[in-house]
Amino acid sequence: MSSRASSRAFAVRPGWAVSIAAALAVMGFVGAAQWNSSVPRQEFTSSAQQVLAAQVLELEREQGELRAQIADAEAEVQRFQAASTSSSVALAALNQAVAEARLAAGLAAVHGPGAVIEIADSQRVVPAGGNPSSFIVLVDDLRDIVAALWASGAEAVAINDERLVATSSIYGVGASVLVNTAFLSPPFRIVAIGPEGLLDRSLAHDAFVGRVAQRIEFFGLEFATAAAEDLTLPAFVGNTRFRWAVPVDGPS
Amino acid sequence: MAQASLTAVALLIGMLLVGQLRSQARPTEISSLPAQELSQLIETLGGRNRELRTGLADIREQLRDYRVAESQGQSALDVTREDLRRITAFAGLAAVEGQGIVLEVDGTLDAIALNDLINELRNAGAEALAVDEIRLTQRSVAIQGPTSLLIDGIEVGERFRLRAIGSPEGLLATIERPGGIISQLEQFIDAAIFARQSDGITLPATSLALVPSVAQPVE
Numbered sequence: 001m002s003s004r005a006s007s008r009a010f011a012v013r014p015g016w017a018v019s020i021a022a023a024l025a026v027m028g029f030v031g032a033a034q035w036n037s038s039v040p041r042q043e044f045t046s047s048a049q050q051v052l053a054a055q056v057l058e059l060e061r062e063q064g065e066l067r068a069q070i071a072d073a074e075a076e077v078q079r080f081q082a083a084s085t086s087s088s089v090a091l092a093a094l095n096q097a098v099a100e101a102r103l104a105a106g107l108a109a110v111h112g113p114g115a116v117i118e119i120a121d122s123q124r125v126v127p128a129g130g131n132p133s134s135f136i137v138l139v140d141d142l143r144d145i146v147a148a149l150w151a152s153g154a155e156a157v158a159i160n161d162e163r164l165v166a167t168s169s170i171y172g173v174g175a176s177v178l179v180n181t182a183f184l185s186p187p188f189r190i191v192a193i194g195p196e197g198l199l200d201r202s203l204a205h206d207a208f209v210g211r212v213a214q215r216i217e218f219f220g221l222e223f224a225t226a227a228a229e230d231l232t233l234p235a236f237v238g239n240t241r242f243r244w245a246v247p248v249d250g251p252s
Numbered sequence: 253m254a255q256a257s258l259t260a261v262a263l264l265i266g267m268l269l270v271g272q273l274r275s276q277a278r279p280t281e282i283s284s285l286p287a288q289e290l291s292q293l294i295e296t297l298g299g300r301n302r303e304l305r306t307g308l309a310d311i312r313e314q315l316r317d318y319r320v321a322e323s324q325g326q327s328a329l330d331v332t333r334e335d336l337r338r339i340t341a342f343a344g345l346a347a348v349e350g351q352g353i354v355l356e357v358d359g360t361l362d363a364i365a366l367n368d369l370i371n372e373l374r375n376a377g378a379e380a381l382a383v384d385e386i387r388l389t390q391r392s393v394a395i396q397g398p399t400s401l402l403i404d405g406i407e408v409g410e411r412f413r414l415r416a417i418g419s420p421e422g423l424l425a426t427i428e429r430p431g432g433i434i435s436q437l438e439q440f441i442d443a444a445i446f447a448r449q450s451d452g453i454t455l456p457a458t459s460l461a462l463v464p465s466v467a468q469p470v471e
Binding site: 069 | 303307351395462
């Protein structure tokens with residue numbers, strides 16, 4: 001009996017016990033890697049860091065409120081302008097000129113055909129001795145994509161709904177990305193409106209091919225594109241009042 | 253029994269792998285950013301918020317002007333005309349003047365370097381920029397042409413002036429700081445960049461027609 005049981009167990013075990021043993025070995029390896037990579041992060045999350053992080057979150061919250069107030073106030077300005085249009089021909093013409101200037105400046109929401117480009121951090125495991133920052137989206141990548149789009153005829157561009165205007169910068173603070181006033185996180189969705197063939201032209205442009213295309217290939221940055229028939233971009237929301245620059249001649 | 257065990261183990265492996273992949277990615281949680289990066293973010297976001305508060309105060313002043321005109325039965329013509337002046341200046345459709353800095357560049361700057369320099373000046377608060385007589389708009393990027401750099405289809409020579417209107421001290425301090433854009437470029441680019449403050453900069457309007465033809469306003 002005991003001999004039968006023993007021989008049955010011996011006969012059955014190799015079918016799955018080996019698999020379990022191999023799986024447990026993989027688990028051990030992955031678990032150790034996970035433990036090793038999470039411990040240092042916890043150690044660095046000091047109380048001082050928590051205080052700083054809380055300040056950043058507070059500033060982001062404050063910025064959200066300020067931008068909402070600016071958007072409301074700008075909408076009220078436009079209501080005043082729209083309401084006064086009927087009062088005189090001169091004013092109607094002036095308001096038309098303001099509307100066109102807003103459109104040219106990126107201060108009006110627009111829609112039309114164009115291109116969508118999404119880029120995100122690589123999902124590959126950083127190899128031993130590799131530089132982790134090579135595997136994340138850098139500001140240079142975003143700048144290259146945007147430069148290729150403008151150079152290919154884009155009329156309007158936004159990154160994660162941050163509309164680009166004449167004063168916009170794409171700025172890196174460590175691995176963080178700031179566009180206009182906002183702190184953005186991946187995935188980055190770059191939407192551009194422009195003439196037919198915008199996407200193909202931008203992907204073939206030197207500004208794209210020269211650097212970011214190679215990083216996508218070498219480091220496996222997540223990347224996807226699509227041409228679209230009707231995209232909508234929001235208006236820029238932020239400070240449009242100059243402190244230092246004064247118009248030389250008012251438009252007639 | 254065997255299948256159940258294998259399923260449970262596979263599930264655990266999957267969870268651990270997901271955790272491991274996530275740990276390789278960028279620390280997008282604010283609390284996991286390094287202290288130095290957090291300090292820089294606080295400084296940058298604080299500065300941006302101050303700009304936004306100033307901008308908001310200006311819009312509210314404009315609204316007061318509209319209300320005053322309305323309450324006194326006056327035309328809103330002057331207020332709207334001023335709004336047009338402001339927006340055309342912002343877009344680059346109108347010439348502007350003011351204090352700022354002038355960069356004299358001499359050498360072989362490539363398109364990426366010039367775009368980085370422009371981006372850095374914008375980030376430092378430049379309100380209006382021009383390369384020689386090319387007023388920069390949101391669409392203006394330097395690209396490599398057949399024989400030289402091009403901006404808005406116009407050739408840029410090896411010697412050019414990049415002028416920026418904004419706080420002269422702030423702009424100069426940003427680009428000349430140790431490890432800043434000029435010291436970075438001088439390590440990689442064969443070009444000399446000399447920056448100075450200027451009290452009287454006048455920048456032309458762009459020659460481009462910026463009103464879009466494909467993009468239509470959202471009604």
